[in-house]
Amino acid sequence: MDAKATQVLLVEDTESIARVYQGYLASQGLNFTHVSTLAAAQEALQRKLPSLILLDLNLPDSNGLELLRQLHDSGCSVPVIVITGHGSVDTAVEAMRLGAYDFVSKPVEARRLQVSVANALKYYALNLRVNAIETEQNRNHFHGFIGASSGMQAVYQMIERSADSRATVFILGESGTGKEVCAEALHRASKRAEQPFVPLNCAAIPKELIESELFGHKKGAFTGAQKDRTGAVMAADGGTLFLDEICEMEIDLQAKLLRFLQSGTIQPVGSDQLVGVNVRVVCASNKEPWKQVEAGLLREDLYYRLHVVPINLPPLRQRGNDVLLLAKRFLQEYGLEEGKAFAGFSRQSEWALTTYAWPGNVRQLQNVIRQIAVMHPGGKVALEDLPAPVNQVADVAQKESEDGAPKQFDWSKDTIEVGQVATIESPSLTSLADIERHAIEQAIEQCDGNITQAAGMLEVSPSTIYRKMQAWQQID
Structure with missing residues (x-):
């Protein structure tokens, strides 16, 4: 040692x-x-x-x-x-x-x-x-992701295991689950992290332009091609190319994509020269790819080239208390942007957040919390402060509260509530780990170094604080 x-x-x-x-x-x-x-x-x-x-x-x-x-x-x-x-x-x-x-x-x-x-x-x-x-194995954040649920732990492990491979990765998940975040995490965790990460949404580009966007073109290749253009593949040389909504790509172009994956070379539109590239390809779709193959919308041979390492992102409704981790993080970030100090959510509003189905997943949650940060004056966010349609669970919450706390409440005493830390004057907070460390160190200081008292103040066990301190010493 x-x-x-x-x-x-x-x-x-x-x-x-x-x-x-x-x-x-x-x-x-x-x-x-x-x-x-x-x-x-x-x-x-x-x-x-x-x-x-x-x-x-x-x-x-x-x-x-x-x-x-x-x-x-x-x-x-x-x-x-x-x-x-x-x-x-x-x-x-x-x-x-x-x-x-x-x-x-x-x-x-x-x-x-x-x-x-x-x-x-x-x-x-x-x-x-x-x-x-x-x-x-119990991380609550990872290369842009926030979440501690078992489903997200499995995602983190899949990313780490496949990050340095050249094999193509197929990310599957509903809209708003963070497919591009996952692709960026793969890139950041790999040896290509210092090289370009180039995203291309196959559904957002007109079909007559997608080949040029992907492979580039030479001047005069078609009407309007007034100069040479570097395509996404060449721009990602040495790094990672992320093809989002891959199932929306035209069948004819899929054949050219397959040729590129097989040979590692591309031919810009209007050129007779093949160009070699070193690119790691990651693709994503919110549709089941094999069903697209059966429907004739995705080439079967391309499917086998792309679907080498599948990563399935769980929808937000299956991630348990990750909803609260995300909501509190977003509330702090957007609160800082709006110049407001928030103190987290009331218990009934937390229940509503975790009960709502979130059909738009994390993207919808971001939108809801952004709206709260803009419209709410600050402090603790109550149930009635939640916008529609999240507040439609209010009647259920009220009914159960008359008979006592809702059974769905699952408040963990061994976690640091981000909302409790909102009053700490530290505008440079960048991660949940930083927030947690700041809270623990401040509590220890207020208790004159007494770990047991600090643990009582934070409602965690003293052993939790000792483990955190040991981990910090290894980092410092």
Whole structure:
């Protein structure tokens, strides 16, 4: 492990013994912070979490077990090696019950301490790796996407697995689910990220111009071709070409697209020269492609060339509480643009947002939240502030509220509500991760470094804050 990850807090009241331990471990390249009291240890932990704690139990101001108990109760996963000259079976059992990694009796043998420390650091590194994997598997944002649902986690994994391949990707999903965002995410996650990303909507270009838009043309190739034009394929050379609504492309042009995919060359309109290009092709459609093949609207041979890696984007109505993540993010962004401070949504408005079917998916949600940001003066958005047709669930919400909170409510106490952070003066917020970190750090500061109190203020467990702090240290 490198020095950045091997900070050791040594809690030992005798200076000479502390120097002996540091001498024993000199070959392991550790950075020590030595304190001699419980109070000093608590202060050091509030400043920065170490990778390992060497803890003497016999301290001048308290028993070291008290610090161990505090760490255990707060959910801190930093390994602790307990060292004491007053060892007993009961003390050892209590220390291990409180989460001590190892228990070493004085006088301490050099080899015994070296082995214990090396193993503890390996254990710590493994914990960090496990936490990193868990975080990766439960991301709430990814290259432009916002969402933590299982459906979106599957999308993120598909993007990562296929990003560096040259195989064509076919993105499927209803209108407004974020097909272009997905294509851009594939590009950003790939080795082509520094090269061009060129989108082309096949349904938005007249059929007589689509070949020229795609492959380019030479001057004089047709009426109005007054100069050479570089097409989308050539513009994307070295990067990614995104063909949206591919099923709307004319059958005759599909044959030329197939030839390009097979040969890696194009022939601009009006040219007799073939030009080689290096392009990764990603396409998308809101229609089922095989049904388009059966209907004679998509060539079967082109289908097999394009439908190599399919990625299915779930509709918003199947993404659970992603609706709230998106709504809160959009509300903050649009609120900043409008110069207004929003404090999130009321519980009934949140229920309405998650109950509505969202036929227009994320694009419709953006439109609704933009309307709220423009028309609402700021503060908390109530149920009656939601525009039609979302507010059509109001009668149902009112009826259920008379009998108590609606059963559909699923408020997670272990998440940070973006709306609660809206009052923090930080106009440079760019991601949910930044918002979360800002809120946690501000709460810790307000609680004078007391992690347990900060966790109570944020309505999360102390272990959640400790895990976040460990992850930040690896990033910083």
